[in-house]
Amino acid sequence: MNQLALNDLCRDFNLSKEKSELLASRLQERGYLESETKVTYFRNRSKQFEQYFSKTDDFCYCNNVNAMFAAFGENHNSDEWRIFIDGSKYSVKAVLLHKGNKEPSIPIGHSTKVKETYETMKELLKLIDYSSCNWKICCDLNVVAILTGLQGGYTKYSCFLCLWDSRADEKHFTQREWPKRNDHVVGKSNVLKTALVEKKQRYFSNIAHKTRANEKFCQSFSKKSGK
Numbered sequence: 001m002n003q004l005a006l007n008d009l010c011r012d013f014n015l016s017k018e019k020s021e022l023l024a025s026r027l028q029e030r031g032y033l034e035s036e037t038k039v040t041y042f043r044n045r046s047k048q049f050e051q052y053f054s055k056t057d058d059f060c061y062c063n064n065v066n067a068m069f070a071a072f073g074e075n076h077n078s079d080e081w082r083i084f085i086d087g088s089k090y091s092v093k094a095v096l097l098h099k100g101n102k103e104p105s106i107p108i109g110h111s112t113k114v115k116e117t118y119e120t121m122k123e124l125l126k127l128i129d130y131s132s133c134n135w136k137i138c139c140d141l142n143v144v145a146i147l148t149g150l151q152g153g154y155t156k157y158s159c160f161l162c163l164w165d166s167r168a169d170e171k172h173f174t175q176r177e178w179p180k181r182n183d184h185v186v187g188k189s190n191v192l193k194t195a196l197v198e199k200k201q202r203y204f205s206n207i208a209h210k211t212r213a214n215e216k217f218c219q220s221f222s223k224k225s226g227k
């Protein structure tokens, strides 16, 4: 087996650096490797791309997306990529997803120390230099609310698209049209902070939202039929 075949094998099995090296050394012991194949090749396989990533106290992030794409031998066209941002109580991550899924996804920002909050999202977007690439954003409703600067809980106007009034219970299943959320004024309609990204950059695809919409749809049926 030569180096290329060995590399392919390790990639196919998704092996870590350590496991690739172990496999290579076992194959070598049994005489399956050609003489110029290096067992230690995997130790430094990430070196080539390390320069495009930096660390702060909280984040590990890609410092130059265009240069990283160039190192892959690709042209970076921000229209062809979406940025997926998600977080939890313990971590935040940002991954580039290819439109159409023809290219692999590329993690460009990650933290295991910070929570999903307005401040951390702001910091993350600054670190990965979002404003220069302007990918459309793919995220769940939590992140949409954070990026638009909406109040987190107990909101009267919780929808980021319209002024659906969560308190007007009697109108929920009769009124279909609600005024659109056109202006973004801090202090008005549950907007607490300035939006982190422009409105047109917000892209949105999420299962949680669809489930919620379905739920409401079904509720409206039972209401109409009186069940």
Ligand SMILES: [Zn+2]
Residues within 6 Å of the ligand: 159, 160, 161, 162, 163, 164
């Ligand atoms: Zn709405």
